[in-house]
Amino acid sequence: MKILYFAWLRQKIGTGEERKDIPANVTTVSQLVDWLRSEGDHYADAFKDTSAIKVAINQEFADFNATVQSGDEVAFFPPVTGG
Amino acid sequence: MKILYFAWLRQKIGTGEERKDIPANVTTVSQLVDWLRSEGDHYADAFKDTSAIKVAINQEFADFNATVQSGDEVAFFPPVTGG
Amino acid sequence: MAVRVQVEDFDLGMELKQLTDGNHAIGGLCSFVGLVRDMTKTDDGEMTRSAAMTLEHYPGMTEKMLERIETEAHERWPLESSLIIHRYGRMDAGEQIVLVAASSAHREAAFEACHFLIDWLKTKAPFWKVEEDESGKENWVEARDSDDQATERWNKN
Amino acid sequence: MAVRVQVEDFDLGMELKQLTDGNHAIGGLCSFVGLVRDMTKTDDGEMTRSAAMTLEHYPGMTEKMLERIETEAHERWPLESSLIIHRYGRMDAGEQIVLVAASSAHREAAFEACHFLIDWLKTKAPFWKVEEDESGKENWVEARDSDDQATERWNKN
Numbered sequence: 236m237k238i239l240y241f242a243w244l245r246q247k248i249g250t251g252e253e254r255k256d257i258p259a260n261v262t263t264v265s266q267l268v269d270w271l272r273s274e275g276d277h278y279a280d281a282f283k284d285t286s287a288i289k290v291a292i293n294q295e296f297a298d299f300n301a302t303v304q305s306g307d308e309v310a311f312f313p314p315v316t317g318g
Numbered sequence: 319m320k321i322l323y324f325a326w327l328r329q330k331i332g333t334g335e336e337r338k339d340i341p342a343n344v345t346t347v348s349q350l351v352d353w354l355r356s357e358g359d360h361y362a363d364a365f366k367d368t369s370a371i372k373v374a375i376n377q378e379f380a381d382f383n384a385t386v387q388s389g390d391e392v393a394f395f396p397p398v399t400g401g
Numbered sequence: 402m403a404v405r406v407q408v409e410d411f412d413l414g415m416e417l418k419q420l421t422d423g424n425h426a427i428g429g430l431c432s433f434v435g436l437v438r439d440m441t442k443t444d445d446g447e448m449t450r451s452a453a454m455t456l457e458h459y460p461g462m463t464e465k466m467l468e469r470i471e472t473e474a475h476e477r478w479p480l481e482s483s484l485i486i487h488r489y490g491r492m493d494a495g496e497q498i499v500l501v502a503a504s505s506a507h508r509e510a511a512f513e514a515c516h517f518l519i520d521w522l523k524t525k526a527p528f529w530k531v532e533e534d535e536s537g538k539e540n541w542v543e544a545r546d547s548d549d550q551a552t553e554r555w556n557k558n
Numbered sequence: 559m560a561v562r563v564q565v566e567d568f569d570l571g572m573e574l575k576q577l578t579d580g581n582h583a584i585g586g587l588c589s590f591v592g593l594v595r596d597m598t599k600t601d602d603g604e605m606t607r608s609a610a611m612t613l614e615h616y617p618g619m620t621e622k623m624l625e626r627i628e629t630e631a632h633e634r635w636p637l638e639s640s641l642i643i644h645r646y647g648r649m650d651a652g653e654q655i656v657l658v659a660a661s662s663a664h665r666e667a668a669f670e671a672c673h674f675l676i677d678w679l680k681t682k683a684p685f686w687k688v689e690e691d692e693s694g695k696e697n698w699v700e701a702r703d704s705d706d707q708a709t710e711r712w713n714k715n
Contacts, residue, residue: 315681325531395459396543417574435585436584506595
């Protein structure tokens, strides 16, 4: 799975993009976040409060209960502030 | 009194600006229009339907029952269509 | 704040640039340009091609009304800069007729003020349009109810 | 219709001119430019001077979202032309960040579509701003409720 991080999530996690082999029992965004938290303190710190985090699957906005698959591009970021 | 006409009023009356000595009993815009109608057919034709005519006194929009004086600049024109 | 009534065309890019240059308190600039369309409505409500149009105005009163409209916008919204340019005389299809623009710290004020400027101008500035159809016949453009309604909207504030 | 996501600044006058050139069906062109202000809000809600800001975006998704926003505008209003340019990277106070513009036969459609473009872009295009204060400290700009409300407004149609 290709996982992207933007803005302060990128800074906290220390990378903007990574490829990860996801366990078979991770099938939703929420489960992916839980699993990432277990991958290290910087993940746990970045995902401490998910109420301020948005997710996109294959470049489409999605919910935390949406399904994810190993071939997906999943992106985490704070609410957008462009314009 | 300086009297101005714009757009099709100017065309019908045949002039855009004229100075006229107004009778003493002409004290409102309505009376001025009635008096102008008596000054010739082109005036009568131009002022046939005053519902489509606006008036300004000294460059301020006014009503037909507003007071006019000999030193005033009175302008007649159709509803504006700029922009 | 500036109002200009002129025969000459204007350089849109240069005019807009001058409204923001050097003022770093500005977060947004909204502008509207009105252009001469090549379609016109005849007396029977049909659409027909028009070759050109001529704008007549009331010198003196025009400037006074435009300045008042601009002042009103500054009283209603916290604007950093604004501009109204309105041309008169003969213009061909595609030419610029009018520019209104407003800048502010925030975009909502810039948008509303710009919209207000053109809506009020449409019913309060003494300009009159006469259009020529392809045969050379002149038609005085009639005021539209929708313009009155657009002006009304700003009275409800 | 066009969407551009770029580091380089843009020539506002030239961009707007190209939106109307040669199309005599256009009666109005509305545009909005967003600029970098030199004031920024700190975590405690205080206003402070900011030296510069950097815009980060999500390449691929950004273009897709902007194109979708523009398409939506054309579905809602009878537009003759439109443009969205959004910059990313580091920008100083006073620089242009974003341009949205829409033209139509009538001014109301141009105004509404232009307003819609920037409102939707503000909450749907994946850009993030980080501001530097004068000491060099970075603050990620927080999303504003007012932007969500501005987006909401267009759902009620």
